[in-house]
Amino acid sequence: MELKNCKNCGKVFIKKNSGLCDKCHQEQEQKYIRVKDYLWDNSKATIDEIHQATGISKNIIRKFVREGRFRSL
Numbered sequence: 001m002e003l004k005n006c007k008n009c010g011k012v013f014i015k016k017n018s019g020l021c022d023k024c025h026q027e028q029e030q031k032y033i034r035v036k037d038y039l040w041d042n043s044k045a046t047i048d049e050i051h052q053a054t055g056i057s058k059n060i061i062r063k064f065v066r067e068g069r070f071r072s073l
């Protein structure tokens with residue numbers, strides 16, 4: 001069992017692949033769902049447009065893109 005600091009809030013937690021504690025991981029998943037819902041209706045949206053429509057930071061959206069979560073981007 002290895003302890004780590006959460007990349008987002010700095011809280012100590014038991015290491016997982018995401019590098020985020022449970023709370024931040026859940027928040028990130030909620031953001032992902034919001035972006036995904038937006039893209040469902042706006043499949044040609046750019047990262048800027050997604051950011052403006054959802055209020056989610058571009059860094060987080062780019063991270064989702066890097067992880068290959070949105071095939072259309």
Ligand SMILES: [Zn+2]
Pocket residue numbers: 006007008009010011020021022023024025
């Ligand atoms: Zn955290």
